[in-house]
Amino acid sequence: MKRALQLAIIGSGPAGFYSAYRLLKKLPDARITMFEQLPVPYGLARYGIAPDHPEAKKCTETLETVARESSPNFTFCGNTPVGNGKGYLPLTTIAPHFDAILFAYGAGRDKRLGVPGEDLQNIISARAFVGWYNGLPEYAHLDPNLKVGETAVVIGQGNVALDVTRILLSPLDELRKTDINEETISALSESKVRNVKVVGRRGPLQAPYTIKELRELMHLPGVGFAPPPESWEDLLQIPMKKLPRQLKRIAELLQKGSSSPASSTARAWQLGYLRSPATFLSSNNTTLEAIGFGQMTYERSLPDLMSGEPQTDLNALRVARVKSTGEKSMIRTNLAFRSVGYLSEPVEGMQEIGVPFDRLRGVIPNDRWGRVISPATGEHSTAMPGEAGAMSEGADVAGFRDKVKRSDSGIHENAQHVPGIYCAGWVKRGPTGVIASTMDDAFLTADVIAQDWQAGNKFMSHADGESASRGGWHELSKEVAARGIRNVSWDGWEKIDSVERQRGLEKGKVREKVRSVEEMINIACG
Numbered sequence: 001m002k003r004a005l006q007l008a009i010i011g012s013g014p015a016g017f018y019s020a021y022r023l024l025k026k027l028p029d030a031r032i033t034m035f036e037q038l039p040v041p042y043g044l045a046r047y048g049i050a051p052d053h054p055e056a057k058k059c060t061e062t063l064e065t066v067a068r069e070s071s072p073n074f075t076f077c078g079n080t081p082v083g084n085g086k087g088y089l090p091l092t093t094i095a096p097h098f099d100a101i102l103f104a105y106g107a108g109r110d111k112r113l114g115v116p117g118e119d120l121q122n123i124i125s126a127r128a129f130v131g132w133y134n135g136l137p138e139y140a141h142l143d144p145n146l147k148v149g150e151t152a153v154v155i156g157q158g159n160v161a162l163d164v165t166r167i168l169l170s171p172l173d174e175l176r177k178t179d180i181n182e183e184t185i186s187a188l189s190e191s192k193v194r195n196v197k198v199v200g201r202r203g204p205l206q207a208p209y210t211i212k213e214l215r216e217l218m219h220l221p222g223v224g225f226a227p228p229p230e231s232w233e234d235l236l237q238i239p240m241k242k243l244p245r246q247l248k249r250i251a252e253l254l255q256k257g258s259s260s261p262a263s264s265t266a267r268a269w270q271l272g273y274l275r276s277p278a279t280f281l282s283s284n285n286t287t288l289e290a291i292g293f294g295q296m297t298y299e300r301s302l303p304d305l306m307s308g309e310p311q312t313d314l315n316a317l318r319v320a321r322v323k324s325t326g327e328k329s330m331i332r333t334n335l336a337f338r339s340v341g342y343l344s345e346p347v348e349g350m351q352e353i354g355v356p357f358d359r360l361r362g363v364i365p366n367d368r369w370g371r372v373i374s375p376a377t378g379e380h381s382t383a384m385p386g387e388a389g390a391m392s393e394g395a396d397v398a399g400f401r402d403k404v405k406r407s408d409s410g411i412h413e414n415a416q417h418v419p420g421i422y423c424a425g426w427v428k429r430g431p432t433g434v435i436a437s438t439m440d441d442a443f444l445t446a447d448v449i450a451q452d453w454q455a456g457n458k459f460m461s462h463a464d465g466e467s468a469s470r471g472g473w474h475e476l477s478k479e480v481a482a483r484g485i486r487n488v489s490w491d492g493w494e495k496i497d498s499v500e501r502q503r504g505l506e507k508g509k510v511r512e513k514v515r516s517v518e519e520m521i522n523i524a525c526g
Contacts, residue, residue, distance in 0.1 A: 004029040005453050006461075006472040008098040010082050010347065011105030012036040013043020014435055015425020017063035018442035019104055019449075024070050026450035032066075032074050033098070033473040035089070037081035038137070039488040039520040040496055043106055045435070047136040050163040051178035052170065054510065059435050067490045075473045078488035079521060080480065083348035089480060091349040097476045099459040100420040100449060103355075103364055103372075104442070107342035107431040113155070117280030118338070121287045122148055126160050126339035133167055133184040135513035137520075140183075146191035148334035153291055155277050156339030157200035157207040159434075162217055164337050165196045169223045169267045179510045196269040197331060201276040201296055204228075204235050204254055205247050205317050210434075214253055217269060224262035226270035227254075235273055237302040244314040274322060275329065280336070288334055295327035342431040354418050363430055364423040370445030371452075372421040420460035422449055492524030499523050 005027055009016045012034050020032050040046065042060045049056045066074050081088050095101065110127035112118060124144050131139035152168060154161045167175070172189055200207050218225055228235065232255050236243075240251055254271070262268035275293040282289050298320055305316040346357035346364075356374050358365050365373050424445040425438050433441075453459070461470050480487055488496075496514060504511035514520050 002454075003469055004031050005100065005449075005459075006031045006098045006470040007033070007100045007102060007449070008094050009034045009102045009104055011043060011103070011425075011427075012041040012063070012076070012078075013104065013106050013425070014045050014059060014438045015104035015106065015428075015442045016043070016102075017041070017060075017066065018439045019102055019424050019446045020066050020074065021062045022443045022446035023449060024066060024073065026447065027453065028073075030073060031472045032070075033476070034074070034076050035080050035082050035094075036076070036078045039079040039517060039524055040493055041076060041078065047131055047134045049134075049435075050130075050167065051134065051180035052166070052175060054178065056435060059439070071490075074490075076488075076490040076493065077473065077480070078493060078524075079517070080485055080487045085348070087483075087485065088348070089483065089485060091347065091353050091355075093479055094476065095353050095460060097471050097473075098420075099453075099461045099470055100422060101353075101460070102370075102445065102449065103347070103421075103423040103427055104425050105344075105347065105427055107344040107362065107426045109343045109345055110338065111341040111343050113277055113338060113340060115277055115279055117282060117288075120280050120282050120285075121145075122334055123280060123288055123336045123338060126154070126156065126164050126337050127342060129164055129337060130160060133180055135179075135181040135515045137515055137517045140515040144187065146187055146193055146335070148192070148287075150192055150194040151331075151333045152193045152196045152335040152337065153331055153333045154196060154198045154337045154339055155200075155291075156341070157198055157202075157209050157271070158339065158341070159208070159210055159213045161198055161337070161339035162209055162213040164339060165198055165269055166217055166220065168193050168196055169220060169269060171221055174221075177509055179504065179513060181513055181515060182507070183515075193335065194267050197272055197333075198269060199272040199275050199277075199293070199331075201274065202322055203273050203298065203302075203320070204232075204251065204271070205243075205302070206320055206322075207271075207273070211246075211250050211253060214250065218253065218256075218258045220258075222260070222265055222267060223258070224260045224265035224268040225258035226262035226268055227257060228271050228273055230273070237298075238306065238317075242306065244310045244317070246314060247317060276324070278328065281330075288336055290330050290332045291336060293329045293331070295325045295329060296322040297325050299323050342426070344427040344431070353421075355421055356418075361430060362427075364427055366423050366428055367417065369448045370422045370424055370428060370441075371417045371448060372423055374416060374418050417458075419458040419462060486521055486525060488521065488524040495526075496520050496523050 007030060009020060009032060016034060020034060023030055041063055045057060045060050082091060084090055110125045122145055128139050128142055129144060132142040154164055176185060236251055240248055243251055274296040276296055277291060278294045279292040280288055281292060302320060305320060306313050343362040350357055355372055356365055367373050422445055424442045429441060500511040500513055
């Protein structure tokens with residue numbers, strides 16, 4: 001009988017816990033150890049989902065199911081950051097004890113705009129603001145100044161940008177019922193922000209928001225919606241009846257607007273399109289006073305992109321390119337939020353175990369199924385059943401582009417699978433999509449791991465002909481203890497969870513999150 005797979009998962013967010021759940025369905029005897037740098041699990045499911053979206057947080061029940069039903073096959077190892085340096089657990093220490101490593105740690109940094117004045121006071125990263133109101137220890141002391149003026153500008157039009165806008169404008173009585181932390185409620189109660197302008201460099205049909213998020217803002221009690229300065233006809237360019245169904249719904253919602261016009265409400269928000277941030281302005285070189293924008297226009301008129309085939313038209317309109325007109329505009333504001341995307345970074349020590357990283361795209365190069373690839377090591381990747389085995393053009397690696405030969409079909413002929421190394425989620429495909437798409441992606445990678453194991457493909461434990469069993473967490477735990485790392489087990493997390501729920505109950509809410517890592521550890525290990 002084939003022995004049990006020993007798998008290490010780096011990261012406990014949606015990509016990690018969905019992968020664990022799926023793999024244990026495929027390989028019930030697998031042994032999984034999940035490493036998380038914080039003492040608590042769930043990643044962006046805990047610290048990224050807006051507090052007024054509790055239904056989206058139900059995805060965390062997947063990991064609860066794994067921990068409850070798969071013990072002792074599943075081990076949670078919290079407060080154990082992976083990397084080099086004091087207090088970290090090196091990948092070179094993890095690798096000898098496992099057959100495979102799955103990188104599922106998401107995107108831990110936000111993208112910058114790269115324009116002058118970006119570091120002025122009161123320009124806040126949306127990732128930091130979201131972490132602050134969600135109780136992420138990293139941003140517990142962010143203390144954003146929401147009293148500097150009535151107008152705030154959010155640069156970017158994705159769902160995170162709309163989350164930021166909604167939190168700034170939502171009635172406090174509604175937010176108090178959620179798991180938003182008390183420090184945020186206190187700051188919002190003193191906020192002077194009354195108007196939020198949500199600005200993007202593309203048009204209304206290309207913006208990355210979802211209709212669900214748009215509708216929620218349109219229906220926010222006591223909050224009005226101001227249409228953009230330009231007419232909808234100029235921005236959309238295509239008659240409503242000719243738009244693909246998905247874009248037609250968005251266009252209809254935007255044109256209908258809010259039931260409360262901006263002129264009749266105390267608070268309001270506005271969408272601004274075809275404006276690219278060019279500079280942040282300040283007379284004292286310290287605090288933000290205005291934002292300069294460059295006006296954009298479509299490279300080709302949108303009707304010229306239409307073919308009459310709905311799916312083709314949808315794809316063409318969504319990716320319509322824009323160019324500068326040379327015209328400029330300005331918005332006076334003392335508060336801005338940068339929300340132009342997240343970015344993954346490599347884990348220290350990846351190169352030491354043969355794992356490449358594409359810094360340009362912020363992903364681990366892979367064959368689109370989740371097998372990590374490199375032109376220098378391992379074996380050729382194996383396709384899923386019924387597919388032509390190959391790595392997609394999009395998985396190119398900046399440092400290897402001149403070394404890897406591509407066929408006319410775009411397949412990297414020399415790309416090889418790094419044995420036993422896989423990836424899932426945002427570090428696999430980039431920071432796009434919602435929880436559901438991350439689940440699908442994680443399931444796909446887990447299926448590939450199970451298939452490779454059952455097929456007898458090469459794993460880390462087969463290096464140099466070695467195929468002996470790996471000790472997994474049982475052996476690695478001795479080295480963790482020797483390094484003085486106070487790892488938090490699942491039982492420890494449940495103690496933290498219990499304390500948070502009790503504190504929340506006392507305040508009439510779901511939970512009040514512990515925001516200090518030290519306090520978390522004391523609760524878990526006390």
